[in-house]
Amino acid sequence: MxxxxxxxxxxxxxxxxxxxxxxxxxxxxxxxxxxxxxxxxxxxxxxxxxxxxxxxxxxxxxxxxxxxxxxxxxxxxxxxxxxxxxxxxxxxxxxxxxxxxxxxxxxxxxxxxxxxxxxxxxxxxxxxxxxxxxxxxxxxPDLRMLAGADGVRRTRDGLSFEDPDRGTVRVDVAETYDAAVQVTRGTWHFSTELEPDFLVAPLELRSxxxxxxxxxxxxxxxxxxxxxxxxxxxxxxxxxxxxxxxxxxx
Known part of the structure; x- marks a missing residue:
């Protein structure tokens, strides 16, 4: 996990x-x-x-x-x-x-x-x-989405949220897909204006x-x-x- x-x-x-x-x-x-x-x-x-x-x-x-x-x-x-x-x-x-x-x-x-x-x-x-x-x-699994997992960091639409301590949190995600094992390997970046990348966390999910x-x-x-x-x-x-x-x- x-x-x-x-x-x-x-x-x-x-x-x-x-x-x-x-x-x-x-x-x-x-x-x-x-x-x-x-x-x-x-x-x-x-x-x-x-x-x-x-x-x-x-x-x-x-x-x-x-x-x-x-x-x-x-x-x-x-x-x-x-x-x-x-x-x-x-x-x-x-x-x-x-x-x-x-x-x-x-x-x-x-x-x-x-x-x-x-x-x-x-x-x-x-x-x-x-x-x-x-x-x-x-x-x-959406094959077009999996094929588009090119490792480029992008802001994830709809995932920005308000944190009572930090203010507005922006979420960026970079993902690649390993077809041999059916696993999407992502890196999630959580940032505010004052704290860029205050949390950087991997997330790997199988299809x-x-x-x-x-x-x-x-x-x-x-x-x-x-x-x-x-x-x-x-x-x-x-x-x-x-x-x-x-x-x-x-």
């Missing part, structure tokens, strides 16, 4: 605000399933805390201690009980099963090797109760192509039930921005 990118959890939340359609989707999935909920790569709890507020027993597993600290703070601020566990989604054993397991916001793409992806998915399979669902969302994903799931003992192309439930097509997958144990 690109640890430095997640070293300032509050900055991360300001960088990626909102996300209400995704939160609503996962809350609806939890309501449909009932019972216990596990999120892998839970970050600062942006999706899990609202699910816990609906009355579901929730567990969040996260590798970054900084993100977990912020998740605990936010849950405590709302007087919500959530079990926060520091752990690696590649290989985990919580000693019990869950009615809904999910991996949101491209978190699965931090696993670059096929062996790590399969180990994660097999661990998910081992934690599914009878009738449980596993849900994940990852971006749908999982549409024909590849069902095979990975199958090899892990999971079956793809539905794949949507957006949060409204539109059927997945080649030009969809995301792959939103609902799975069950095979």
């Amino acid at each position: 690109s640890e430095q990118f997640y070293s300032d959890a509050r900055l991360y939340d300001r960088l990626f605000p909102g996300g209400e359609p995704a939160v609503d989707f996962y809350r609806a999935q939890a309501d449909r399933q009932g019972g216990r909920v596990l999120e892998l790569g839970c970050g600062t709890g942006r999706k899990l805390i609202p699910i816990a507020s609906d009355g579901h027993p929730c567990t969040g597993l996260e590798l970054s201690p900084d993100m977990l600290t912020e998740a605990r703070r936010k849950a405590g601020e709302s007087a919500l009980t959530v079990e926060w566990v520091r752990g690696d989604m590649r290989d985990f054993d919580l000693g019990r099963t869950f009615d809904l397991v999910f991996i949101a916001a491209n978190s699965l793409l931090h696993l670059h090797e096929a062996a790590d992806l399969l180990s994660c998915l097999r661990s998910v399979r081992a934690h599914l109760a009878p009738g449980a669902r596993f849900v994940l969302d990852v971006f749908n 999982i192509f549409p024909q590849e994903l069902p095979l990975l799931l199958s090899l892990a003992g999971l079956r793809l039930l539905e794949r949507f192309g957006d949060w409204s439930g539109r059927p997945f097509t080649g030009d969809a921005g995301i792959q939103l997958c609902v799975c069950e144990a095979d």
Whole structure:
């Protein structure tokens, strides 16, 4: 995982605000399933805390201690009980099963090797109760965008934000794509007028192509039930921005 990118959890939340359609989707999935909920790569709890507020027993597993600290703070601020566990989604054993397991916001793409992806998915399979669902969302790779990752630093439209301590923060990104391993390697630059490049952090994400994903799931003992192309439930097509997958144990 690109640890430095997640070293300032509050900055991360300001960088990626909102996300209400995704939160609503996962809350609806939890309501449909009932019972216990596990999120892998839970970050600062942006999706899990609202699910816990609906009355579901929730567990969040996260590798970054900084993100977990912020998740605990936010849950405590709302007087919500959530079990926060520091752990690696590649290989985990919580000693019990869950009615809904999910991996949101491209978190699965931090696993670059096929062996790590399969180990994660097999661990998910081992934690599914009878009738449980596993849900994940990852971006749908855009070949034109990947081909345009030329290493040139550019300001990323729509990602500038206001920081209460620093003022306006501009975000520049330089990316290259390694087709041999399907990994985009980026360097993110965070700057203000007074503090250029106050944070420079690498971020590397794997691409999982549409024909590849069902095979990975199958090899892990999971079956793809539905794949949507957006949060409204539109059927997945080649030009969809995301792959939103609902799975069950095979």
